Amino acid sequence: MKSWFSEIAKKFADKLDISGEGIITVEDVKRAQREEQEKAMDAYLDDPSEENKAELKRLKISDARLEAYTNGEEFNTDIRLRDIIRSPSHIADKNAVFRPFYEMGEKSMKKLVRLRDYFSRHYAKAYDLVKDKEDKEHLAEIILTGDMEGKEFTKQELLDDGVKENVAEAYKQIRQQLNRAYTLIDDARRHPNKHAQHLSDRDIEKLRQNKFVKHLHVTKDKDANGKSLVVWTEYQNEQKEYTVDAATLEQFKKNAAIQILSEQKIGDEKYKVKVLEGKAPLTKIGGSVKWIV
Secondary structure, three states: OOOHHHHHHHHHHHHOOOOOOOOOOHHHHHHHHHHHHHHHHHHHHHOOOHHHHHHHHHOOOOHHHHHHHHOOOOOOOOOOHHHHOOOHHHHHHHOOOOHHHHHHHHHHHHHHHHHHHHHHHHHHHHHOOOOOHHHHHHHHHHHHHHHHHOOOOOHHHHHHOOOOHHHHHHHHHHHHHHHHHHHHHHHHHHOEEEEEEEEOHHHHHHHHHOOOEEEEEEEEEEOOOOOEEEEEEEEOEEEEEEEEEHHHHHHHHHOOOEEEEEEEEOOOOEEEEEEEEEOOOOOOOOOOOOOOO
8 A cells, every 4th residue: 555645746846846766745745735736826916716716725725825825924935936027016915924025116116206207307497497508608617617627616606707697597506406316315214213202401402412413493482391392403423432542542533433422541541432423424515526435
């Protein structure tokens, strides 16, 4: 009498990729069974016909198993070959594991398209002020001069130098949009977080001294504990400790990405330093482009 394993092995033999001496293992059989079950579930998800439903029943695939497979909770949660040739939105509908990544990507893409359209409209509006070839060349010359000198010109400076009104206005509008883009890029790098909290006057003063804090707003009214409601934005930073020499300490003091909280001399030329460390703001260079390294 043949064993149950022999019967199953014979059934799936043509589906197995057998190497070596042709020995069929339990893992080979399990893999073949799993592939047949997944194929049946895929077929049912694509076409929930009575025929495909009957195949699920034949393979003893329960509704709970099918639901888990559909939601990506099945033990085999990797994206299958059929998913590769389908749209991300379709995969997100069928696979719970993939869905959050799709939603993040979709949100980022929508924001990217919205920003692209915003800047395209405003740049077009600015360049529409310069109609003839001479004005366009003059505007380009001003922009390139700003690049080389690392300077941002004001409209009045340009008018005082004899630049035509429409050219000066076009440059002003272009600079406004570049500065807005600069702020967006800087925020993406430095990860600002908004906070709201009741703080004492002492803690408020600490925030005022924090170089990573911006848009600090303190309400006039105080609560029963004498604390004021404070709303502020703080760029991402963390507290660290270093043991450094005198030269490095001086470099720390000049570093825009570091704020020294305390320093203690612990030797002839050594200091124990406690700091807040984050990312420095991008260097504000004038001209037409913010040079980002």
